[in-house]
Amino acid sequence: MKRQVIAAAAALALPFAAGAGPDDDTLVVNDEIEMVTKAAAPEHLSDVMDEIMSGWHFRSDETQALQMDDFENPAMVFVDQALETWETVEGSKGKSCAACHGDVEESMAGVRAVYPKWNETAGEVRTLNMQINDCRETQMGAEPWKYTGGKMAAMEALISVQSRGLPVNVAIDGPAQSVWEKGREMYYTRTGQLELSCANCHEDNYGNMIRADHLSQGQINGFPVYRLKNTKLNTAHARFKGCVRDTRAETYAPGSEEFVALELYVASRGNGLSVEAPSVRN
Amino acid sequence: MKHLTVTLAQAAGLAATMGAGLALAGTAALAEEVAPNAVQYGEYGEVETSLTGVPGDAEAGAVIAGSKSKGNCVACHQVSALADVPFHGEIGPSLDGAGDRWTAAELRGLVANAKKTFEGTMMPAFYKVEGFIRPGDAYTGKAGTEPLPPILTAQEIEDVVAFLETLKEE
Numbered sequence: 001m002k003r004q005v006i007a008a009a010a011a012l013a014l015p016f017a018a019g020a021g022p023d024d025d026t027l028v029v030n031d032e033i034e035m036v037t038k039a040a041a042p043e044h045l046s047d048v049m050d051e052i053m054s055g056w057h058f059r060s061d062e063t064q065a066l067q068m069d070d071f072e073n074p075a076m077v078f079v080d081q082a083l084e085t086w087e088t089v090e091g092s093k094g095k096s097c098a099a100c101h102g103d104v105e106e107s108m109a110g111v112r113a114v115y116p117k118w119n120e121t122a123g124e125v126r127t128l129n130m131q132i133n134d135c136r137e138t139q140m141g142a143e144p145w146k147y148t149g150g151k152m153a154a155m156e157a158l159i160s161v162q163s164r165g166l167p168v169n170v171a172i173d174g175p176a177q178s179v180w181e182k183g184r185e186m187y188y189t190r191t192g193q194l195e196l197s198c199a200n201c202h203e204d205n206y207g208n209m210i211r212a213d214h215l216s217q218g219q220i221n222g223f224p225v226y227r228l229k230n231t232k233l234n235t236a237h238a239r240f241k242g243c244v245r246d247t248r249a250e251t252y253a254p255g256s257e258e259f260v261a262l263e264l265y266v267a268s269r270g271n272g273l274s275v276e277a278p279s280v281r282n
Numbered sequence: 283m284k285h286l287t288v289t290l291a292q293a294a295g296l297a298a299t300m301g302a303g304l305a306l307a308g309t310a311a312l313a314e315e316v317a318p319n320a321v322q323y324g325e326y327g328e329v330e331t332s333l334t335g336v337p338g339d340a341e342a343g344a345v346i347a348g349s350k351s352k353g354n355c356v357a358c359h360q361v362s363a364l365a366d367v368p369f370h371g372e373i374g375p376s377l378d379g380a381g382d383r384w385t386a387a388e389l390r391g392l393v394a395n396a397k398k399t400f401e402g403t404m405m406p407a408f409y410k411v412e413g414f415i416r417p418g419d420a421y422t423g424k425a426g427t428e429p430l431p432p433i434l435t436a437q438e439i440e441d442v443v444a445f446l447e448t449l450k451e452e
Contacts, residue, residue, distance in 0.1 A: 189415060190415065191414075191415045191416045192415070192416060192418050193406070193410075193414055193417060193418065193426070193430055193433065194406040195397075195414065195415075196404065196406070200404045204404070205373055205404075208371070208372045208373055209370075209373075210357055210373055211350075211354070211357040211358075211369045211370075211371050212368070212369040241423065244423070245422070245423035246421065247418075248417075248420060248421060248426075248433075249414075249415070249416040249417065249418040249423075250416045250417065250418045250419075250424060250425040250426065251418070251423040
């Protein structure tokens with residue numbers, strides 16, 4: 001019923017609206033990697049939506065094209081930089097990432113697709129960024145990187161590239177369940193003076209324009225993303241921070257327990273979509 | 283409270299017949315704003331009493347409705363009268379004809395706090411100052427201290443209401 005009302009409103013607004021829902025294009029990267037950009041909603045979402053969709057479907061043809069070829073994708077520069085970092089010895093223990101993990105293409109294949117995930121030894125849910133910093137501190141004796149910084153985002157992109165095309169498959173049961181539930185609660189909580197939740201924009205209104213922005217489902221299978229707007233790689237937590245701030249709320253810190261929970265939950269809403277990182281957005 | 287229900291026409295009439303001195307006194311009384319927490323919402327979310335007693339300025343209201351830093355109503359609503367403002371959203375219904383569909387009191391209630399009319403609506407309350415979850419300091423992402431300043435002032439709300447009243451179906 002609600003959607004019908006919105007659809008009617010959308011029809012009325014047509015002369016002004018640039019977007020009209022997600023498109024039906026197909027994403028194949030480098031003429032080789034076929035991405036699943038639309039999939040049946042995972043079971044935990046089946047009472048609220050039928051289909052999940054990559055943010056790629058909500059971008060203009062020009063922006064979409066940048067993600068279809070690694071030579072066009074501005075994010076790949078950062079992936080190359082991270083490959084150098086991968087081999088570089090740093091910290092008091094005289095090690096590089098490669099010293100422990102060898103070839104990134106082999107050792108990191110499939111990793112992105114299951115993060116965030118429960119770490120038994122640490123007794124916590126870890127994001128990929130947390131794991132990267134744990135390696136730096138514990139294994140290398142190096143300084144942790146800023147959670148949303150350039151070095152971190154680039155390394156996250158390098159690791160994610162090794163899972164491109166694989167379905168996102170984060171575990172939400174077992175020891176991760178309580179964290180996941182906390183993330184879900186955050187997703188539906190209406191914060192700030194505008195009293196808006198993630199769901200208001202990304203579940204109830206994806207496909208609709210909010211001023212000049214075409215609302216997507218707010219999926220993170222493409223993160224980190226290169227944004228044409230700020231010409232750098234952006235982490236999921238930086239995006240979360242911006243979205244919470246835009247509700248005129250006190251936001252959370254990147255890397256905070258809250259955002260880790262939110263990331264696990266948001267990632268799980270994309271279970272079944274391909275890992276697309278690094279993707280390109282406006 | 284009573285003096286606030288004096289309509290503007292009455293006030294103007296009073297002022298005209300009773301002379302300049304009294305008119306000034308009248309203005310002072312009318313300028314007493316209804317604070318955000320004192321707004322009386324009716325059963326359907328309508329607000330009968332002007333928040334300021336000063337008539338709204340429809341032209342100023344149009345600017346407020348179209349500007350990002352003020353009402354930003356076009357973020358969510360299409361409004362033909364604001365066709366020169368780029369990018370209208372499609373979250374809420376078109377506001378064309380709103381002045382036919384709603385009375386001034388209803389429009390005032392909708393802008394001040396639409397949740398009193400439409401339970402659970404996505405539309406933000408523009409004249410509400412506390413009772414938020416993680417209230418922020420405008421768009422800084424930093425914590426704000428309640429009561430927050432309302433998003434629109436009492437007079438800005440009256441201006442927007444005056445603008446909405448001009449939106450008639452041709």
